[in-house]
Amino acid sequence: MKTESNLEKVLASGRFAVTAECGPPKGSDTAILMEKAKSLLGHIDAVNVTDNQTAIVRMSSIAACSILKNMGHEPILQMVTRDRNRIALQSDIFGAYALGISNVLCLTGDHQSFGNQKQAVGVFDLDSIQLLKTVKDMRDEEKIIGGESIQGAPKMFIGAAANPFADPVDWRVIRLAKKVNAGADFIQTQCIFNMDQFKKFMNQAVDMGLTEKTYILAGITPFKSVGMAKYMSDKVAGMDIPDELIRRMAGVPKEKQADEGIKIAVEFIQQFREIKGIAGIHVMAIEWEHKVPEILELAGLTSERQN
Amino acid sequence: MIVATLKEIDEIRKMIDRYDSVLVVGCDSCVAECAAGGARETMLLASALKLSYLKDHMNPTITEAVIDRQCVDDFIDQIADQVPEHDAILSLGCGAGVQALARVYSDKAIIPALNTLFIGETQSRGVWQENCLGCGSCKLGYFGAVCPVARCSKKLMNGPCGGSKGGRCEVNPEIPCGWDLIIRRLNALGELDRLTEYVPPVDWSTSHSGGPRKVVREDQQP
Numbered sequence: 001m002k003t004e005s006n007l008e009k010v011l012a013s014g015r016f017a018v019t020a021e022c023g024p025p026k027g028s029d030t031a032i033l034m035e036k037a038k039s040l041l042g043h044i045d046a047v048n049v050t051d052n053q054t055a056i057v058r059m060s061s062i063a064a065c066s067i068l069k070n071m072g073h074e075p076i077l078q079m080v081t082r083d084r085n086r087i088a089l090q091s092d093i094f095g096a097y098a099l100g101i102s103n104v105l106c107l108t109g110d111h112q113s114f115g116n117q118k119q120a121v122g123v124f125d126l127d128s129i130q131l132l133k134t135v136k137d138m139r140d141e142e143k144i145i146g147g148e149s150i151q152g153a154p155k156m157f158i159g160a161a162a163n164p165f166a167d168p169v170d171w172r173v174i175r176l177a178k179k180v181n182a183g184a185d186f187i188q189t190q191c192i193f194n195m196d197q198f199k200k201f202m203n204q205a206v207d208m209g210l211t212e213k214t215y216i217l218a219g220i221t222p223f224k225s226v227g228m229a230k231y232m233s234d235k236v237a238g239m240d241i242p243d244e245l246i247r248r249m250a251g252v253p254k255e256k257q258a259d260e261g262i263k264i265a266v267e268f269i270q271q272f273r274e275i276k277g278i279a280g281i282h283v284m285a286i287e288w289e290h291k292v293p294e295i296l297e298l299a300g301l302t303s304e305r306q307n
Numbered sequence: 308m309i310v311a312t313l314k315e316i317d318e319i320r321k322m323i324d325r326y327d328s329v330l331v332v333g334c335d336s337c338v339a340e341c342a343a344g345g346a347r348e349t350m351l352l353a354s355a356l357k358l359s360y361l362k363d364h365m366n367p368t369i370t371e372a373v374i375d376r377q378c379v380d381d382f383i384d385q386i387a388d389q390v391p392e393h394d395a396i397l398s399l400g401c402g403a404g405v406q407a408l409a410r411v412y413s414d415k416a417i418i419p420a421l422n423t424l425f426i427g428e429t430q431s432r433g434v435w436q437e438n439c440l441g442c443g444s445c446k447l448g449y450f451g452a453v454c455p456v457a458r459c460s461k462k463l464m465n466g467p468c469g470g471s472k473g474g475r476c477e478v479n480p481e482i483p484c485g486w487d488l489i490i491r492r493l494n495a496l497g498e499l500d501r502l503t504e505y506v507p508p509v510d511w512s513t514s515h516s517g518g519p520r521k522v523v524r525e526d527q528q529p
Contacts, residue, residue, distance in 0.1 A: 082461070086508060108468055111460055111478045122461065129465040130508045145508055163469030168490055171467065174503060178465055182505050190469055237470035237477035 002139070002185065005102040005157035006074045007046040010280075011186065011215040016273060017280030018301055019076065019188065019217060020292050021048045022068065024059035030067055033059065037068050039290040043302070046074040046103060048188070048282070052083060055115025062092060066099045076159065077101050080109025085125035086134070090144050093135055097154030105159040105188060106132040110237060129182050132160050136183030158183055162216075163190040164201035165240035173204040180214045187214055188282040191221040191232075193241040195271060202275050211277030218272040221284045222295060223261035226250045262295055269299040308337035308428070309401040310435045311344060311421040313352065316359055319397065322418045323356075326394035328368035331356070331420070332386060332408070334377040334400040341435050344399030344421050346373045352399065352420060368393070377404025383411045390415060443513030443520065449501055451492030456509070458485025464506040 001008060010017045020040050025032040040047055047068055051061040065075035077096050079089065093104065108128040112120045126134065135158050137143050142153040160179040164172050176187065192198045198218070205211055223229045226249035233241040245264065252260045265283075272278050281301075285292050296302055323329050331353045339345025353371045360367055372389055374382040377400030390396065395416040398405045402423040409417040425437035440457045447454055456462050460478045467486030470477025474487040493499050511517070 108461055108463065110470070113478050124462045125511065126508050127461070127463040127465050128468075129505065133505065134508070161469065166467065166469045167471045167473055167484070168467070168487060171490055175465075175467070178503070178505060238472070 003102055003155045003157045005046075007076065007103050008157045008185065010045045016301065017046075017215070017217060018044045018283065018296060019046045019048055019280065020044045020283040020285065020289065021050060022064075022289055023050045023053055023286070024061065024064035026056065026058050028059060033064055033067060034071060036289045037071055037073060040292055041072060043293045043296055044283075045280070046076050048076045048078055048105060048284075051078040051080045051107070051109065052115070053078075054110045055082065055112045055117065055120075057115070057117060062096050062099065062101070065096065065101045069100055074103070075101055076103040076105050078105045078107060079131065080107045081124055081126045081128060081131050082109035082112060082122055083120075085123050086145055089126065089131060090134065090138065093138060093154050093156065094150075094152075097156060098152075102155070103157045103159065104135055105161065106135060106184075107161055114237070128160060129178055132158060132179060132184055133182040140183075157185050159186040159188060160184040161190065162187050163238045164192070164198050165190065165194060166238050169197070173201060173208065173210075176201075176205060177208055177210055180210050184214050186279075187216045189216065189219040190238055191219045191284060192268065192272075193239070193245055195268065197240065199275060202277050206277045211279075215279035216277055217280040217282040218268075218275075218278050219282045219284060220265050220268055220272075221286065222265035222288065222291065223249055223257070224288060225254070225257045225261070228261075262291065262298065265295050266298040269295070269301070308340050308426070309403070309423060310341045310425050310427045310437070311338050311401050311423045312341075313343050313348065313399075314420055314422055316355055319352075319356070319418070319420055320359060323367075323395060323397055324365075326367065326416070328370070328393040329356075329395050329397050329418075330370050330372060330386070330389055330393040331397045332377065332399065333371070333373035334398075334404050335373055335375050338399060338401055338404075338421060340429060342433075344401075349373050349399050352397075377401075378407045380407070380411060383407060441514070442509070442511070443517075444510060449506075450489045451496060451498065451501075453485060453488045453492055455485055455489060458483075458488060460485075462509075464509060 022036050049061045049064045052058050061078055065077045068075045106128050112122050134145055135156055139153055139155055142150055162176045229246050229249050232239050269281055272281055283292050331349055333346055333349030334344050335346055349371055353369050357369055372386050374385050376382045390412050395418055396408055397418045397420050398408055399420045405417055405419045426439040427435050427437045430436040438457050442456050455464055459466055460476050471484040471487055474484055476482035476484045
């Protein structure tokens with residue numbers, strides 16, 4: 001075991017892992033955050049706390065992680081390189097670990113032009129892979145960028161994201177390999193809607209031996225409505241939603257669409273379990289966190305969870 | 308070259324209305340190539356200003372002049388005779404030209420008529436593309452002569468990010484994905500192997516992050 005992370009323990013044991021996303025509120029109201037997190041408690045192995053997702057200002061990920069940890073959750077700190085330079089990032093890693101946060105997901109982040117602070121400077125001092133390597137060197141070599149020694153290494157379980165659908169598509173698995181070689185202990189993928197393309201991506205990853213070196217968690221987002229499916233397809237960066245799925249959502253009456261969205265998610269989860277190299281799932285139920293237990297139950301994933 | 312665009316007349320007027328006489332000075336190099344501040348644009352701006360003042364029943368003295376480079380003293384000196392006759396200089400030079408004029412004519416108000424944008428190329432007629440950020444440590448040799456610092460919206464060194472779609476950037480479909488261009492170029496050259504290695508964090512101290520930069524060469528000094 002490289003770390004004290006519970007997520008690492010679960011993955012190392014070979015049990016199909018479940019993580020879910022929890023977005024902090026746009027403000028300091030901890031009640032909203034705790035309400036969301038409460039519905040996930042006991043149903044998942046770890047909870048991802050987003051870092052100003054889509055470049056919208058929210059409660060800091062570290063603060064929210066700490067609150068969730070005190071509730072009994074195992075938090076995964078999402079960190080983007082968009083807003084902080086290497087001084088702030090390394091400092092925050094020290095601080096997060098000192099607060100008992102044992103997992104980090106290293107991301108570049110959506111461009112600031114998507115959010116509500118479009119006039120902001122985009123920092124991008126490091127990219128996601130450089131952040132990943134930086135945290136690994138802090139943990140394993142006990143050194144920060146530049147080679148100086150540190151007092152107390154942050155023993156973090158380190159994750160990265162992968163989007164099997166962005167272009168150039170042939171390049172996606174090479175980028176995954178770069179992340180794995182830089183030290184990604186686990187990978188959480190972008191929301192999967194195009195199963196055929198995802199299977200191709202996974203075949204390549206298995207052939208390259210990447211699934212021997214890292215744990216891949218397949219991303220899933222349930223549609224609440226056909227409107228949401230269309231919106232994600234048109235407006236959200238990096239999405240690949242086949243027309244067939246949008247037609248399926250459109251084919252049921254409005255009041256039944258949420259159920260249909262959940263049904264699709266459950267079917268996808270069942271398919272993920274059959275794909276070689278998939279170690280678990282990552283559920284991103286956006287502003288729908290309370291539905292996660294139902295989805296997991298329908299997918300047969302309600303076995304005893306640590307947290 | 309340095310690429311710039313002309314400011315709106317209203318904004319220029321706000322800055323120069325307080326002066327009775329303005330010397331409008333063009334620069335016939337970079338900003339002439341990008342059709343923002345050359346001889347032709349200087350004439351057009353001077354005429355537009357005169358017309359604008361006429362409408363408001365104002366009659367400041369507006370004189371035109373054009374020099375080859377506003378960033379080099381030898382050329383800046385060419386307007387030395389005209390400067391004392393005016394209250395201010397309205398410069399159609401880039402930011403460097405404006406500041407060089409201010410250094411040479413230290414007792415004169417110097418007002419910019421342009422917004423200076425970037426180091427770029429004339430990609431086709433009427434199209435100028437940003438392609439250099441002046442980071443001070445050129446890495447184009449590793450990236451198929453497409454700059455990840457200037458051409459990727461997130462300055463990724465180990466890209467592309469997950470937002471690249473159909474060769475377009477997630478920021479705006481009008482922006483070509485820099486990493487798509489890099490991969491295509493290196494693929495065509497048979498040099499994709501350059502991209503499989505991890506690229507460590509950039510040393511930004513050679514860029515503006517290290518503070519305003521200066522090149523001093525004794526062999527070039529008198």
